[in-house]
Amino acid sequence: MITVASPADQASADARAVELAREVLRIESAAVAEIAQRVGASFGEAVRIIMNCGGRVVVSGVGKSGHVARKIASTLASTGTPAFFVHAAEASHGDLGMITRDDVVIAISYSGESDELLTIVPLVKRGGAKLITMTGNARASLARDADVVLDTHVSKEACPLNLAPTASTTATLALGDALAIALLDARGFDRDDFARAHPGGALGRRLLTHVRDVMRTGTDTPSVPDTASFSEAVLEMSNKRMGMTAILDASDRVIGIFTDGDLRRALEKVADVMSARIADVMTHNPRTIGPDHLAVEAVELMEHYKVHGLLVVADDGKLVGALNIHDLLRAKVV
Numbered sequence: 001m002i003t004v005a006s007p008a009d010q011a012s013a014d015a016r017a018v019e020l021a022r023e024v025l026r027i028e029s030a031a032v033a034e035i036a037q038r039v040g041a042s043f044g045e046a047v048r049i050i051m052n053c054g055g056r057v058v059v060s061g062v063g064k065s066g067h068v069a070r071k072i073a074s075t076l077a078s079t080g081t082p083a084f085f086v087h088a089a090e091a092s093h094g095d096l097g098m099i100t101r102d103d104v105v106i107a108i109s110y111s112g113e114s115d116e117l118l119t120i121v122p123l124v125k126r127g128g129a130k131l132i133t134m135t136g137n138a139r140a141s142l143a144r145d146a147d148v149v150l151d152t153h154v155s156k157e158a159c160p161l162n163l164a165p166t167a168s169t170t171a172t173l174a175l176g177d178a179l180a181i182a183l184l185d186a187r188g189f190d191r192d193d194f195a196r197a198h199p200g201g202a203l204g205r206r207l208l209t210h211v212r213d214v215m216r217t218g219t220d221t222p223s224v225p226d227t228a229s230f231s232e233a234v235l236e237m238s239n240k241r242m243g244m245t246a247i248l249d250a251s252d253r254v255i256g257i258f259t260d261g262d263l264r265r266a267l268e269k270v271a272d273v274m275s276a277r278i279a280d281v282m283t284h285n286p287r288t289i290g291p292d293h294l295a296v297e298a299v300e301l302m303e304h305y306k307v308h309g310l311l312v313v314a315d316d317g318k319l320v321g322a323l324n325i326h327d328l329l330r331a332k333v334v
Contacts, residue, residue: 024158024166031154031167032174038151039178046132046148047182050081053130055102057083060091062116064165065108065172072106072176079180080189088116096120101128109133110152110168112140121145134172150175211298212291214331215312215321216242223248223319226255226279230266233258233278244309246319247282253317255279257286259309288313291320295333298323 061069076083112135133146136153158166222240247256266281309324
């Protein structure tokens with residue numbers, strides 16, 4: 001038999017869930033702030049050890065710490081520090097062979113007493129690799145064997161029973177992010193490096209796609225000379241289906257643009273538009289962009305100036321292409 005809660009009971013349950021959510025977030029944010037206050041010389045030493053590493057960073061853990069370790073390894077790798085994750089339990093069954101004397105191992109265990117990690121640590125040290133430990137217990141066995149200890153102790157877990165790893169895993173993850181960003185800064189890792197590490201997906205498209213990759217060129221680019229008539233310009237706009245056309249001087253340099261908006265304004269203000277010269281009704285000094293700019297910069301220009309298309313010009317002012325918001329949407333830059 002299914003019992004349906006009364007509206008009052010349901011409202012009470014909803015209110016309790018919201019308050020519990022807020023309490024969890026307060027505890028976890030406090031845990032991160034607590035660790036931030038303790039970051040000191042050991043953190044700088046950990047950065048130095050990794051910067052001097054001739055191999056890779058190997059991040060290891062089990063359970064919830066293992067999930068955190070996997071994410072930290074991924075963040076390190078994507079921000080310029082070669083890294084990978086090794087499950088501590090698998091390490092003692094052959095995966096330990098992935099670790100060399102030139103590597104740095106980051107072992108994560110809140111208790112500092114994880115059997116799986118304690119089994120492999122002597123072998124890691126004997127092999128010559130450096131060991132950084134992230135633990136909430138500075139006196140634990142894992143901490144005693146480490147070259148550097150990063151303290152991840154938190155006052156309490158967000159779990160009402162103070163048992164489930166919650167605040168401690170959040171704080172450890174945040175400290176791992178801090179380590180990755182400190183290393184990014186130390187390496188001088190820039191936007192181009194980031195783009196090379198993220199070639200796929202939306203992020204890669206935003207960082208790697210240039211205007212020249214999406215613009216229309218050649219006969220697909222709408223343009224008329226400044227001597228053209230109003231009707232010739234309108235015909236060019238209609239044929240090229242971009243809602244605009246460039247106006248060029250005798251040297252093919254852009255001197256203006258004529259858009260759908262200009263067409264509407266001309267029809268309202270000019271008595272005999274059909275006999276008008278396009279140079280008399282065009283917009284002077286249009287917004288343009290260079291072909292080597294990122295496509296996302298074209299998006300930003302369009303949004304800022306509230307336009308739907310841009311002319312693409314070379315350094316000498318000559319027209320080399322055109323693009324509109326639909327081209328950017330097709331390229332999945334927007």
